[in-house]
Amino acid sequence: MLCGALALSACTAPSARLGPGEQRIAGGVTAGIYYGYGEHFAAELRGELGLDIAVDETHGSVDNLQRVGAGEALLGFAQGDTAADAVAGSGDFDEPQAIRAVARVYDEYVHVVVPADSPIRRVSELAGHRVSLGAPNSGVQVIASRVLEASEVPADAIENPALGLAASIQALRAGEIAGFFWVGGLPTPGLADLAAESPIRLLPIEAGTVERVNAGHAGVYRVSDFPVGVYGVEAPSATMTVPNLLVTRASAPEELVHDITRVLFERRTELASRIAAAEYLDRRQAIFTGPIALHPGAARYYREAHR
Structure with missing residues (x-):
């Protein structure tokens, strides 16, 4: 083989x-x-x-x-x-x-980060909010767009400031965005620092969403869970992974x-x-x-x- x-x-x-x-x-x-x-x-x-x-x-x-x-x-x-x-x-x-x-x-994990006290519980609920989908020319933007499409969130339903990770973290701290997408290994240093300062929550990406994304994109994505304890997460949270x-x-x-x-x-x-x-x-x-x-x-x- x-x-x-x-x-x-x-x-x-x-x-x-x-x-x-x-x-x-x-x-x-x-x-x-x-x-x-x-x-x-x-x-x-x-x-x-x-x-x-x-x-x-x-x-x-x-x-x-x-x-x-x-x-x-x-x-x-x-x-x-x-x-x-x-x-x-x-x-x-x-x-x-x-x-x-x-x-x-x-393998990298797809993070959809919101403050711990945010009323947003699902990716579909990001519609109507200001959410960073990643920096221009990043793989984060590619994946974020695919996840939103699979979650039936129209592209024009989100105001996307197109921020990189450091700028997204700063904007979330300042209350300037409702959340942001990130794709990276565990733990991502910047997110670990953020979680240590301000509690965060990771929105789940369920198996059905991953299947819909895979349908048009070479089947490279997998379903996984964020391990308990990473970024202060107290319970397993489903997400999508992609090989790096x-x-x-x-x-x-x-x-x-x-x-x-x-x-x-x-x-x-x-x-x-x-x-x-x-x-x-x-x-x-x-x-x-x-x-x-x-x-x-x-x-x-x-x-x-x-x-």
């Missing part, structure tokens, strides 16, 4: 080696998981490979995929659904992006991507001591990146590790 999965990824030969200069990891907002993961992974790559690489703050998945596809970043983090749009040239992408996967790194991928450009050198993949797994313990989401990195699951093909360098690493 492993060989079959890897064979699908060997369709693109790498181009010439990268030129000189600092390489970039397209991260995300500084209050989210992407940026922290990228920051610590860059440090490991500098130490283990001597690679001159640093993380960039970005708007999130769409922005990251555009940067990687355009050759502005060597690596980037992206939600699996947005990555599927990127390789198909659909959604926010005018043409297919030349990207390949390094690994499925962890580490991606690279198709033309990245095979040997370099092989070594990057090796460092990702060999330094997992060190990464997990600094970023909780790294605990979920699992080599057995990492190859399941469809419909994004594995980069040949990553595929070679998994074959060697499987022997």
Whole structure:
């Protein structure tokens, strides 16, 4: 089964080696998981490979995929659904992006955050309110729009200020918005800080809603629960998850991507001591990146590790 999965990824030969200069990891907002993961992974790559690489703050998945596809970043983090749009040239992408996967790194949770004392109890009740659906060019906006559509909330029924995570948190604190969407690993640092200061509640996304979203979007979403205790949640709350991928450009050198993949797994313990989401990195699951093909360098690493 492993060989079959890897064979699908060997369709693109790498181009010439990268030129000189600092390489970039397209991260995300500084209050989210992407940026922290990228920051610590860059440090490991500098130490283990001597690679001159640093993380960039970005708007999130769409922005990251555009940067990687355009050759502005060597690596980037992206939600699996947005990555599927990127390789198909659909959604926010005018043409297919030349990207390949390094690994499925962890699953992200869809957060719909409101104050604990809010009268809003369901996603459908967000209609008529001012709610941030995420920053422009973010995967959050993609998912928020799909969840609202599946919940029969018309796009024009919500006033969307289109704020990133840090700005959404600030606006919720100030009472300027009724709630906001966020998609990220557990726990997202900015949300953990918010919950410690002001009690919050997470609106449920039920199985039926997830099924309706999946009907038109490659079936990449899953039903899950927020664990009791995270963000002060006292009871399980249903939500939707989406796989998160580490991606690279198709033309990245095979040997370099092989070594990057090796460092990702060999330094997992060190990464997990600094970023909780790294605990979920699992080599057995990492190859399941469809419909994004594995980069040949990553595929070679998994074959060697499987022997």
